[in-house]
Amino acid sequence: MRPDAILIAGPTASGKSALAVRLASHFDGAVLNTDALQVYDGLRILTARPRESEMGNVAHHLYGHVSPHKPYSVGEWRRDVEATLSALPPQTIPVFCGGTGLYFRALLMGLDDFPTVPEPIRSYWRNLGETTAVASLHAELVRRDPDAALTIRPTDRQRIVRALELIDTTTRPLAELRTNLTGGLFDPARVMAIVLVPPRNELRERIAQRFHAMLADGALDEAVEFRERFGDGAPLAEKAIGLRELLGVANGTSSLEQAAESAITRSRQYAKRQETWFRNQFGPTWSRYASPLDVPVG
Template sequence: MQANSLSLSKAVLIAGPTASGKSALALELAQKTGGIVINTDSMQVYRDLRIITARPTVEEEARAPHRLYGHVDASVNFSAGAWVADAAKVLAEARAEKRLAVFIGGSGLYFKALTRGLSAVPPIPPDVREAVRARLERDGVEALHTELARRDPVSAERLKPRDRTRIARALEVVEATGRTLPDWHQEGLPPLLPRSEFTALFLAPERDQLYARIDARFDAMLTAGALDEVAALAARNLDPLLPAMKAHGVPVLIHYLRSEITREEAAEIGRADTRHYAKRQFTWFRHQLPEFEWVKPEAARGWLEARTA
């Protein structure tokens, strides 16, 4: 790839911690190049959660084509594999229209699936998933971890004994397929974007500056209607283990709506949880996706201009 030229057959990947300015940068690039903004965030796929997940506004979406935002119902246990299948269709659309594909988000697993490939685990039938979740509620996570240690000792050894979501997932795979997750992981699917077909940056603001933005944004979400959004979601009485029910801010605001904590306590917990998540994002990308070039927000536009000129 030329240092000053990026073919539209390639894709641009913009990652970074929450509240780092990714969306604005992706929108600016898409407008400049006539590109398509493709969501690569595991929570922004849910139509129920526009405000609390900081999805682009309707006005922003009108300024350039946006794909894979709010296209999944909160009742769906959406996966990285399902996202890759959707992303493949959008990437084909972008290439057919000779548009630059701009993947943007903060979900490291989605970016890893996009650029490294996925294991070949088939979809889990809903009845199997529901049966395992029912046993989890009835018998407790310790009992399921004990069962997992018998049926998939490798996964059980890797997982913390109280990791409800991952223990349930590992058992679902054994129940549905008769094979363990480590066994399936040996049969990988190829990446949607091989290394030669993308350029990637990770927005890396100063921590103090980022944390201040996170705090201000969470408060702004509350003012903008996040409570009403979460109240509507809570009224659906969905499985609390569903991904949408665990989006940052959702569980704590449900506690507030049930009068279990004060609004200020909920806000403080929500801000702190989001800061901790941002910290984990830094660590994950540093260790899992070293091909992403770390760029300060103030230098990102110049970095992209040098590659899209």
């Protein structure tokens, strides 16, 4: 069966991008970014966006198209996906590639049908989100909705603010709001769904090798340029692993060796969280492979 779409998920540094190009080339497809960091402009190296030379003459969409200053929700990403799909040539198979589980969930299951947040409430919380320490914002979420606070990382400013504005709008906990879903874009029975699950030791080594390759590719200069263009307050600045560490090198507060060690450790921790999410959320319709080379083509 020719799939309606191909979905490739996996932890950071697992080889997703190269697999996406291989499958897109075989099926005459186009690659659509499914990673919440790679949507942002400004950090091609540190967010591991594919280079032009790695795209294999395959069209790539939704990479680097969002300003780092702009909060960007799953719903906005899905709307961008729908617009991209409508513009693809007929018979083109979309190949979704990335590590953001909620994006894949939006493709197959739909979105939580949250109410519209009134503009005064949205402006209040967005302004507070830009001027208040993230720890204080998370403490406020703990006070208002302890269960929701357990599901959101204390450093994830964007999701904390989103939760607070929804709670303020409805006066109800988030768990009560997550009862209705919009429809998915694809029938799970008609997609090729792949999740890469490399051995833990192998993945740890690949993460270290990739960060050192990023340094060789100019990640330090990219971090400094990003700060000059966008400042320290952009949402991406708090999420992009390696940015904070390399700016410490630029500021003279840490060595390059210390920065690399810290960034590699954070990347490994992030990969572990991704693996846990995929293991718990992706059911038997997803095919699991230890290596991208194990994935059959045709």
